[in-house]
Amino acid sequence: MTGALTDDRLAELAARMTEVPGVIGVVLGGSRARGAHTPESDTDVGLYYRAPLDVDRLGALAKAIAGPAAVVTAPGGWGPWVDGGGWLKIDGHAVDWIYRDLGRVLSVWADCERGRYAFHQQAGHPLGFPDFAYAGELALGRVLADPTGELGEVRDRMRAYPPKLAEALVAGLWEADFLVAVARKAVTRGDSAYVAGCLFRLVGVCAHALHGAAGRWLINEKGAVAAAAALPGAPERFRQRVDEVFGQVDGDPVHLTAAIDTAADLVIDTADACAMMMR
Structure with missing residues (x-):
């Protein structure tokens, strides 16, 4: 494998993508957009389109760039929320083309x-795909090609975290309390x-609440868990306590009770941390 694709090469490829009817613009996402990538990291490229694509x-175009074995899906080929795209090898580097319907x-x-959101059933997403990830992806991404300027204008608006979404995610901690009871x-x-499933969802709800309170996109x-633990004002030892929770999940009722007790305390501390961050 060669090193990561250069910025110039990415810009060249993005310009070619926007020549495809339906493609509005192209956005670099993932670790590459955040500057946290390594030479082994995949490159995530969002293709924003309006139907028909x-x-x-x-x-x-994929075959011309990535070779005759390259394949792309129709919209919806990867499920209702991930949508579709292609897993490609370009210049020896793994590049994921990911569709995003701009209207959606x-x-x-x-x-x-x-302040409306939901987690939607989607393969590969045990908590569920958070619909607000669409906004977060664009807010955190880097526009590579945007012939009309529309995508950049939308991205700039989405960089300001919606206060009502923050309030809704923190209010969603009611579910974490409920999960403690049913577990x-x-x-x-x-x-x-069953206990592990409840606790996994509980931890996810807490992580999203903390990000909402901090006004940070979690996509x-x-x-x-690591991202939530790194937030200023996060509960003390958040990541370690989550590890302790799952380390106690086995078939022993004593251990299961201890895991749930630890999780219940974490929910209380998460609610307190969110309240402090939103003051």
């Missing part, structure tokens, strides 16, 4: 501004799988 033209992104943004009902059965379950 010319998949045949896009597929031909704008609809999600309108909901964010009203306890499985202890006498030694149902470690991925992977690394969510």
Whole structure:
């Protein structure tokens, strides 16, 4: 594998993508956009489109760039929220093309501004895909190609975290309390799988609440606990306490009770931390 694609090469590829009918603009995302990538990191590229997207033209471009084995999906080919795209090798480097329907992104943004959100069932997302991730991806991304200027204008608006979304995510901590209660009902059965599921969702709800209170976008379950722990004002030892919770999940009712007790304390401290951050 060669090193990461250069900025000039990315800009050249993005310009070619915008020649495909339906493509509005191209955004660099992931660790590369944050400057946290390594030579081994995949490069995530968001293709923002309005239907109809010319998949045949896009597929031909993918083959021209990444070789005859390159394949792209139709919109929706990866599920209702991840949408579609292609896993490509360009110049020996892994590059993920990821579709984003700009009309849908704008609809999600309108909901964010009203304090509305949901986690949607989507393969590969055990907590659920947070619809507000669409806004966060664009806010945190780097525009590579934007012929009309529309994408950059939208991105600039999304960089300001919506106060009502923050309030809604913190209010969503009610679910963490509920999960503590229902997890306890499985202890006498030694149902470690059910308890683990409840606790995983509890931790995710807490991580999103903390990011909302801090006005920071959280767009991925992977690394969510570490990201929450790094927030100024996060509960003390947040990451370590989460590890302690899952380290106690086995079939022993005593251990399950201890795990749930630790999680319950974490929920209380998360609520207190959110209140302090939003003062």
